[in-house]
Amino acid sequence: MGAASRAYLVAYNAAQAAGWGVCLYQIAGALAAGGGPAEAYRAGAPSAAWMQCIAALEILHAATGLVPSNALNTFMQWLGRSNALYRIAQAIPELHANPAAALMLACWSLGEVVRYPWYAATAAGACPRWLTWLRYTAFIPIYPAGVAAEMVLMWRALPFIRRRGIFSVAMPNAANFAFDYATFITVVLAAYPYLWWGLYSTLLRQRRKKLGPAEPAGAGKRD
Incomplete structure (x- = not known):
């Protein structure tokens, strides 16, 4: 990797870490001020929306080989989060409470204030062992909790989607095309546990590789 690419990745990941840190601070601040779930969500949502939008660059990073990630997997993860944020939580104010x-x-914020600093430090070639441990440990409770929250929101959104026809296309129309967003979300909900476990189990395998037992002293040395 060239120096310019390395510098870009350090800057990009540092910016993402800062943005998600702001989001976490805003959520915590709203709760500390006595606000409820709605106030906490509304405090952090604008920052989250910006950072999630910027994260679309990661699809390009993967597609161009700038990072060793699968472009399709990166796109699917970005799409899943974007759907939960922009088309569910943001589109239905009643869900904010x-x-x-x-x-x-x-x-999301807790995960990203660990993940992005790890990416930045790795790109800089100066990642401490403790940050690697945190990167491959913090996700264990955070990831399931976040996915469960996304699923709850999608489930709770279904009555509003059906009643208002949100993001749905009814027949007849000039394109002779119909799309029922409620049905789409129902299918997504059915697939979510399977998709989640695929990603989660991959992270667990990566954790074993990254945090496996250290090689004994002298192992691999030639006599």
Whole structure:
């Protein structure tokens, strides 16, 4: 990797870490001020929306080989979060008071203020062991909690989607095309546990590789 690419990745990941740190601070600040789930969600949502939008660059990073990630997997993860944020939580204000909305943003923020600093430090070639441990340990409780919050929001959104026809296309129309967003979300909900476990188990395998037992002193040395 060239120096310019390395510098860009350090700057990009540092910016993402800072942005999600602001989001976490805003959520915590709202709760500390006596606000409820709705206030906490609304405090952090603008920052989360910006950072999630900027994260679309990561699809390009993977597609161009700037980072060793699968472009399709990166796109699917970005799309899943974007759907939960922009088309569910942001589109249905009644969901803001549901604790799952604030929990979703809190879990995302907690995960990203660990993940992005690790990426930045790794790109800089100066990642401390403790940060690697945190990167491959913090996700264990955070990831399931965040996914559960996303699923709760999608489930709670279904009555509103059906009643208002949100993001749905009814027949007849000039394109002769119909799309029922409620059905789409129902299918997504059914697939979520399977998709989640695929990603989660991959992270667990990576954790074993990254944090496996250290090689004994002298191992691999030639006599």
